[in-house]
Amino acid sequence: MNNLVFQTDRPLDFIAIGRIGLDLNPNEINRPLEESITFTKYLGGSPANIAVAMAALGAKTGFIGTVADDAMGRYLKGYMEGKGIDSSSIFTDKTGAKTGLAFTEIKSPTDCNLIMYRENAVDLMVDICHVKEDYIKSAKALLISGTALAASPSREAVFAALDLARKNNTVVFFDIDYRPYTWKSEEETAIYYSLAAEKCDVIIGTREEFDMMEMITNKGNKDDYVTAKKWFDYNAKIVVIKHGKEGSIAYTKEGEAITGAVFPVVPVKTFGAGDSYAGAFIYGLINGMSAGDSMELGAGSAAIVVSSHSCSDAMPTLDAIKEFIKSYEKKIS
Numbered sequence: 001m002n003n004l005v006f007q008t009d010r011p012l013d014f015i016a017i018g019r020i021g022l023d024l025n026p027n028e029i030n031r032p033l034e035e036s037i038t039f040t041k042y043l044g045g046s047p048a049n050i051a052v053a054m055a056a057l058g059a060k061t062g063f064i065g066t067v068a069d070d071a072m073g074r075y076l077k078g079y080m081e082g083k084g085i086d087s088s089s090i091f092t093d094k095t096g097a098k099t100g101l102a103f104t105e106i107k108s109p110t111d112c113n114l115i116m117y118r119e120n121a122v123d124l125m126v127d128i129c130h131v132k133e134d135y136i137k138s139a140k141a142l143l144i145s146g147t148a149l150a151a152s153p154s155r156e157a158v159f160a161a162l163d164l165a166r167k168n169n170t171v172v173f174f175d176i177d178y179r180p181y182t183w184k185s186e187e188e189t190a191i192y193y194s195l196a197a198e199k200c201d202v203i204i205g206t207r208e209e210f211d212m213m214e215m216i217t218n219k220g221n222k223d224d225y226v227t228a229k230k231w232f233d234y235n236a237k238i239v240v241i242k243h244g245k246e247g248s249i250a251y252t253k254e255g256e257a258i259t260g261a262v263f264p265v266v267p268v269k270t271f272g273a274g275d276s277y278a279g280a281f282i283y284g285l286i287n288g289m290s291a292g293d294s295m296e297l298g299a300g301s302a303a304i305v306v307s308s309h310s311c312s313d314a315m316p317t318l319d320a321i322k323e324f325i326k327s328y329e330k331k332i333s
């Protein structure tokens with residue numbers, strides 16, 4: 001049981017809107033990117049990764065977004081379809097915009113960086129006309145992620161999706177997903193993030209992401225509870241603040257503070273922790289699990305994904321997460 005109300009009579013469990021792009025992960029790891037020679041291409045983009053995570057767990061999943069009118073766009077749409085994700089709202093852009101690229105650098109298990117190529121990024125071409133009320137209404141939950149607020153027309157499309165979700169009792173999750181690329185300034189980011197967060201039921205972000213979002217209204221605050229409480233005065237029912245390998249804490253509007261489980265591992269790379277955590281956490285909540293149990297599922301999924309070379313390709317099934325948690329607990333007992 002948790003404090004969210006999901007409409008049970010919906011054909012889809014979950015829809016995400018926003019970024020879908022490519023991750024190019026070096027095959028020669030534990031060295032600077034300058035020394036990496038070959039790369040493996042994976043589907044990437046935080047909301048797309050979360051959609052893949054949900055589908056791997058068995059959720060009926062859809063996606064709203066735009067892909068390039070070329071081989072990379074076809075690859076990404078085809079990949080989603082291959083995972084059983086409904087692609088009826090994945091549109092092919094005709095303006096010549098290109099797929100956003102994320103080159104990951106895996107210097108060591110804990111020192112990882114990202115270079116994003118996002119000039120004229122096609123994922124930011126998602127437009128209000130791509131957001132259909134019937135589609136939003138067909139799902140129990142909608143996920144928006146912050147980077148889609150960085151520019152028009154994507155910004156307006158996300159706000160339209162938010163309003164339609166609220167009108168139709170589709171529960172809205174907000175993954176802050178702060179990526180400095182494509183934003184003009186930190187102040188601009190904080191303002192649009194806050195306007196979106198006010199409308200959301202569940203907000204998920206790292207401590208640093210909340211610091212960014214609240215830089216105008218809660219400047220200098222480092223207290224997780226003060227952070228969470230601000231959003232309960234609007235529409236939030238759960239606020240999750242992530243602290244990397246130290247774990248996470250969730251606050252509920254009813255006054256609970258839940259410390260999330262964490263299954264520390266020596267990772268291959270740090271990427272993908274947030275997206276896999278979000279996917280399994282949301283899956284748990286939609287399936288009636290408590291916030292604490294959902295956080296445990298998220299932490300198990302994240303431990304598996306950081307131990308793998310990719311994000312999207314490594315998203316685990318429910319059985320794989322349960323098996324991982326069982327064997328982890330056996331190992332440390």
Ligand SMILES: Nc1ncnc2c1ncn2[C@@H]1O[C@H](COP(=O)(O)OP(=O)(O)O)[C@@H](O)[C@H]1O
Nearest residue numbers: 242243244245247248263264265273274299302
């Ligand atoms: N080295 C690690 N070992 C095991 N679990 C991890 C590790 N790093 C992160 N996680 C899990 O992933 C969750 C989200 O990670 P975090 O790094 O805070 O998110 P993000 O990737 O969005 O920055 C954490 O709460 C934790 O459960």
Ligand SMILES: O=C(O)C[C@@H](O)[C@H](O)C(=O)COP(=O)(O)O
Nearest residue numbers: 044045046102271272273274275
């Ligand atoms: O979101 C992107 O465009 C890049 C991702 O695909 C990337 O792999 C990544 O950084 C995952 O983010 P995280 O889960 O928050 O670590």
